Amino acid sequence: MLRISKLTDYATVILARLAAEPERRFTAGQLAGETRLAVPTVSKLLKQLHRRGLVLSTRGLHGGYLLARPAAQITAAQILDALDGPVALTECASSESHCCIESSCLVGRAWQRVNLAIRRSLQEITLLELAGLSGSGGHPSALDRGFPLLKRGPL
Amino acid sequence: MLRISKLTDYATVILARLAAEPERRFTAGQLAGETRLAVPTVSKLLKQLHRRGLVLSTRGLHGGYLLARPAAQITAAQILDALDGPVALTECASSESHCCIESSCLVGRAWQRVNLAIRRSLQEITLLELAGLSGSGGHPSALDRGFPLLKRGPL
């Protein structure tokens, strides 16, 4: 029913690998090898992640990629935004709407609201958790804590 | 970032219109007129909604469509399932996975969990609210109440 693109999924896998060794610098080839993804694809994704500020890059010999900040400070929402852009749940909700009947617009606003709620929830999930690195020792993660999806307030 | 298909959005508009007058029987043509959608599209959607049990239909002269049950008993999740089917957030999470490295699978499980959480939240949103019919007099809707997205428990 809801879907994220394959590429976004791949990107998460790549970021998870980087998160596992935050100090180490990986080349695109190394990451491709470890994740079993094709090199061009990994390369493309890393470029995009770099452009969006999620990873640092160094060029030239012995260059490679590095997580731009601790995994705990990278959210699922940021990863999705980096790759798919901030696409709304419905077209009507995003920018200009031509579907100008009242019932439709009410529906649009409702979806918009659901969308916002989902976004908010994705902002609470960090790469640490996606990577399965949120150690049992730490404080309970958002995934386990149970958190409010939809909060009170104006649309 | 997350998206529902146009058709699903249309379907919601149609269902919202039906919900506004639960007693009245609408033909596909009437609904198309009122929602400004193309007749074949509306017709196609209504057929599918009927197959999934969301609307009742009567054939022949003076036939038409009717909500199968009160709008309060139709959830956003049901509408999405009816049209897009129960597609998972990621491919890896849905059926069999060939991406068999550990990090990847951890990621997959995490997405799966997020997916489940979103589903759960969509099950709490009714057509009444989507249609903007949840009167201010009633009890607060799930959209306003704030409800836990992710609950404790095994994956």
Next chain:
DNA sequence: TAAACTAGGACTAGTTTAGTACTATATGGG
């Protein structure tokens, strides 16, 4: 200066989505 990297963009194939058309079936009225 050559080798090993990343940066950026262009291009192609495949899949999905949206929309339309056509045929069959059911109902009710003249």
Next chain:
DNA sequence: CCCATATAGTACTAAACTAGTCCTAGTTTA
């Protein structure tokens, strides 16, 4: 009995998006 008005189901086409690849340019270090 027949025709007009509906829905039911299926098949088809066009457009959009996704995934994946390739090529050229720029950067760093031995």
